[in-house]
Amino acid sequence: xxxxxxxxxxxxxxxxxxxxxxxxxxxxxxxxxxxxxxxxxxxxxxxxxxxxxxxxxxxxxxxxxxxxxxxxxxxxxxxxxxxxxxxxxxxxxxxxxxxxxxxxxxxxxxxxxxxxxxxxxxxxxxxxxxxxxxxxxxxxxxxxxxxxxxxxxxxxxxxxxxxxxxxxxxxxxxx
Amino acid sequence: xxxxxxxxxxxxxxxxxxxxxxxxxxxxxxxxxxxxxxxxxxxxxxxxxxxxxxxxxxxxxxxxxxxxxxxxxxxxxxxxxxxxxxxxxxxxxxxxxxxxxxxxxxxxxxxxxxxxxxxxxxxxxxxxxxxxxxxxxxxxxxxxxxxxxxxxxxxxxxxxxxxxxxxxxxxxxxxxxxxxxxxxxxxxxxxxxxxxxxxxxxxxxxxxxxxxxxxxxxxxxxxxxxxxxxxxxxxxxxxxxxxxxxxxxxx
Numbered sequence: 002x003x004x005x006x007x008x009x010x011x012x013x014x015x016x017x018x019x020x021x022x023x024x025x026x027x028x029x030x031x032x033x034x035x036x037x038x039x040x041x042x043x044x045x046x047x048x049x050x051x052x053x054x055x056x057x058x059x060x061x062x063x064x065x066x067x068x069x070x071x072x073x074x075x076x077x078x079x080x081x082x083x084x085x086x087x088x089x090x091x092x093x094x095x096x097x098x099x100x101x102x103x104x105x106x107x108x109x110x111x112x113x114x115x116x117x118x119x120x121x122x123x124x125x126x127x128x129x130x131x132x133x134x135x136x137x138x139x140x141x142x143x144x145x146x147x148x149x150x151x152x153x154x155x156x157x158x159x160x161x162x163x164x165x166x167x168x169x170x171x172x173x174x175x176x
Numbered sequence: 177x178x179x180x181x182x183x184x185x186x187x188x189x190x191x192x193x194x195x196x197x198x199x200x201x202x203x204x205x206x207x208x209x210x211x212x213x214x215x216x217x218x219x220x221x222x223x224x225x226x227x228x229x230x231x232x233x234x235x236x237x238x239x240x241x242x243x244x245x246x247x248x249x250x251x252x253x254x255x256x257x258x259x260x261x262x263x264x265x266x267x268x269x270x271x272x273x274x275x276x277x278x279x280x281x282x283x284x285x286x287x288x289x290x291x292x293x294x295x296x297x298x299x300x301x302x303x304x305x306x307x308x309x310x311x312x313x314x315x316x317x318x319x320x321x322x323x324x325x326x327x328x329x330x331x332x333x334x335x336x337x338x339x340x341x342x343x344x345x346x347x348x349x350x351x352x353x354x355x356x357x358x359x360x361x362x363x364x365x366x367x368x369x370x371x372x373x374x375x376x377x378x379x380x381x382x383x384x385x386x387x388x389x390x391x392x393x394x395x396x397x398x399x400x401x402x403x404x405x406x407x408x409x410x411x412x413x414x415x416x417x418x419x420x421x422x423x424x425x426x427x
């Protein structure tokens with residue numbers, strides 16, 4: 002189910018989620034990467050989203066799947082600075098990056114739809130982010146409302162150009 | 177473990193998503209909650225639409241939407257896997273007599289018929305018994321493809337449009353199986369006699385015993401006719417890979 006209900010940013014939820022991640026990691030005998038998700042309302046929070054993500058990564062000993070679009074969406078919806086948020090994440094633990102488009106449905110609300118092209122401010126945030134971290138694979142997410150193949154290829158090419166510029170190598174960018 | 181307080185907040189949000197009603201949720205931005213209701217309902221409705229394209233088409237948008245909405249509001253789903261949700265929908269609709277309420281007697285059969293294709297397509301692989309491709313039909317044991325379901329319908333929704341099927345209540349059998357190699361789900365309409373024969377084969381019964389059972393149950397004495405019938409039926413099942421081959425006993 003790709004529309005996720007928000008997990009309450011609470012201490013007990015940190016331990017609950019971390020325990021489950023550890024179980025899977027123990028079984029697989031390798032680390033997992035957990036994604037920062039988009040959310041449209043907090044639910045009875047005891048801490049910030051950034052604290053919640055950091056505590057889970059720390060407690061579970063897992064990696065982070067950084068969805069740059071989700072950071073942009075959450076920063077817009079909850080009025081925080083996306084770059085400050087990313088700076089506060091353990092970027093050395095990022096194992097994968099997701100990029101996607103979104104849809105603004107109200108004046109103050111963006112929904113993470115995976116159904117639109119990536120917008121320029123998200124490309125800019127992506128470039129700013131990857132300049133601060135080591136190379137990792139990048140995935141372009143698109144679930145529906147597909148553009149013509151050429152348009153999707155152009156999005157991939159743009160992502161590849163940014164990664165090549167930042168990392169000096171050709172990095173895997175997939176859809 | 178989550179605290180009872182956190183569980184209560186999550187349940188409140190889930191309850192709101194399902195019904196549009198509920199208590200105030202601490203810290204939540206109320207004016208945005210309806211988006212979650214819309215998004216989650218769309219996921220559920222799309223999942224049901226993909227599972228039951230024929231049912232949706234014949235019921236029409238309004239009835240289909242109302243059934244999906246009622247299911248979403250009142251049924252407490254148990255399976256954690258999204259692909260199993262349509263089966264719970266089928267169970268909910270049949271247990272709550274919607275076929276009777278909507279005066280659509282064929283509804284349960286149509287939903288089940290559509291569900292079984294998903295179940296067969298998605299079910300884990302079964303380890304097949306060893307077999308050889310050559311053998312003696314009347315002396316060797318026939319090896320049935322284990323990836324099958326033999327289903328019984330009251331209305332022939334698998335061969336007729338629903339309005340016509342609704343007037344032909346009876347006993348209908350359909351063999352549904354997954355073709356080895358391709359994974360394709362195939363359907364074969366079976367007579368009662370052929371359903372009995374297939375079930376006997378699946379239970380590893382030798383043809384000789386099946387023939388004597390048929391003679392006794394159907395008061396048929398013409399053994400040649402029975403043999404010819406069984407032979408034709410089994411050849412068809414073998415060609416379609418519902419029967420895989422033989423376990424040689426005759427050598």
